[in-house]
Amino acid sequence: xxxxxIKLKSIASVTTNAxxxxxxxxxxxxxxMNITPQFMPNTYQGLGFLQKAKWRNLVFTMDSDTNxxxxxxxxxxxNTSLGTSLIVTFVVADAxxxxxxxxYQFAKSYVSRREPGRIEDGAARNTTVxxxxxxxxxxxx
Amino acid sequence: MAFLPKYDKVTDIEIGYDALNHVTITNVLYFAxxxxxxxxxxxxxxxxxxxxxxxxxxQNHKYWELEFALDSDWLTDTTNPSTRWAYTQQTxxxxxxxxxxxxxxxxxxxxxxxxxxxxxxxxxxxxxxxxEDANVLMCTSEISEFSNEDGTPHQTVTFRFICLxxxxxx
Numbered sequence: 001x002x003x004x005x006i007k008l009k010s011i012a013s014v015t016t017n018a019x020x021x022x023x024x025x026x027x028x029x030x031x032x033m034n035i036t037p038q039f040m041p042n043t044y045q046g047l048g049f050l051q052k053a054k055w056r057n058l059v060f061t062m063d064s065d066t067n068x069x070x071x072x073x074x075x076x077x078x079n080t081s082l083g084t085s086l087i088v089t090f091v092v093a094d095a096x097x098x099x100x101x102x103x104y105q106f107a108k109s110y111v112s113r114r115e116p117g118r119i120e121d122g123a124a125r126n127t128t129v130x131x132x133x134x135x136x137x138x139x140x141x
Numbered sequence: 142m143a144f145l146p147k148y149d150k151v152t153d154i155e156i157g158y159d160a161l162n163h164v165t166i167t168n169v170l171y172f173a174x175x176x177x178x179x180x181x182x183x184x185x186x187x188x189x190x191x192x193x194x195x196x197x198x199x200q201n202h203k204y205w206e207l208e209f210a211l212d213s214d215w216l217t218d219t220t221n222p223s224t225r226w227a228y229t230q231q232t233x234x235x236x237x238x239x240x241x242x243x244x245x246x247x248x249x250x251x252x253x254x255x256x257x258x259x260x261x262x263x264x265x266x267x268x269x270x271x272x273e274d275a276n277v278l279m280c281t282s283e284i285s286e287f288s289n290e291d292g293t294p295h296q297t298v299t300f301r302f303i304c305l306x307x308x309x310x311x
Contacts, residue, residue: 002218002219002220003164003165003215003216003217003218003219003226004215004216004219005167005168005211005212005213005214005215005216006213006214006215006216006219006222007168007212007213007296008213008214008287008296009296010287010289010296011287011288011289024289025288025289025290026286026287026288026289026290027285027286027287028284028285028286028287029283029284029285029286030282030283030284031242031282031283031284031285032282033242033248033280033281033282033283035248035279035281035303037202037204037303037305039202044200044202044203045305045306046202046204046277046305046306047276048276048277048305049250049276049279049303051247051248054244054245090287100222137244137245138244139223140222140223140225141222141223
């Protein structure tokens with residue numbers, strides 16, 4: 001079995017609710033695992049681990065914003081899960097520029113945070129940061 | 142003999158379940174071990190009620206938090222991008238389905254975790270955090286970070302682990 005590194009060069013797009021946003025500046029995926037070491041009182045050797053829930057926080061930084069989440073998020077009602085798709089497409093650092101896709105289970109993905117956007121004359125870049133909380137599966141292809 | 146290291150770089154990190162069965166990850170950007178001691182190694186001396194003199198000290202539990210970052214990730218089969226090492230490499234002896242990270246189940250313990258470091262003069266130092274002991278080392282976090290800004294040197298995936306036993310240097 002061959003083994004080796006895969007090197008990703010850039011983010012091509014994020015597709016949410018079938019809307020393709022190419023104005024993406026950054027993407028951060030935090031795979032949060034609620035795992036804590038366990039100890040007995042007055043002993044110093046750890047006994048093992050207590051495992052609880054896992055989920056992912058997906059943080060998208062857009063230049064300047066996107067309307068991709070408009071159907072799932074609002075001020076006056078509870079957020080709903082994403083409707084049809086949540087796919088991040090990368091460009092692999094090879095000669096052909098191969099595409100790699102990370103597909104998240106959209107029906108278990110919710111907008112959890114919209115950082116305050118700022119529109120300022122003279123700023124190098126005006127960005128909006130969207131955070132999605134998802135607890136389903138992720139497929140890489 | 143005194144231990145006077147002068148670290149240069151991480152040559153590779155071996156993760157699996159023994160010396161013969163592991164993945165050897167070479168695209169390591171950094172490795173950073175630190176000790177977690179939530180309130181310091183020792184909390185305040187324990188004073189007896191209405192007694193001015195401390196009666197002794199109380200020591201807290203400690204453990205390692207190990208972290209390394211890759212550029213961008215490591216595959217156990219380069220023809221298949223879904224074979225990220227953490228989701229495909231066996232980590233427990235005799236447990237074929239054991240993995241450092243499982244999507245929808247408890248993570249497995251990691252029974253082989255070895256960091257090969259190159260010293261400034263070319264000699265090798267080995268830092269071994271797990272040696273086929275069960276339930277002392279586990280992956281606790283995976284963070285992928287990508288940027289389209291010009292000049293970004295690496296797109297990184299950072300893994301974090303908890304280790305409950307001593308490091309062995311050789």
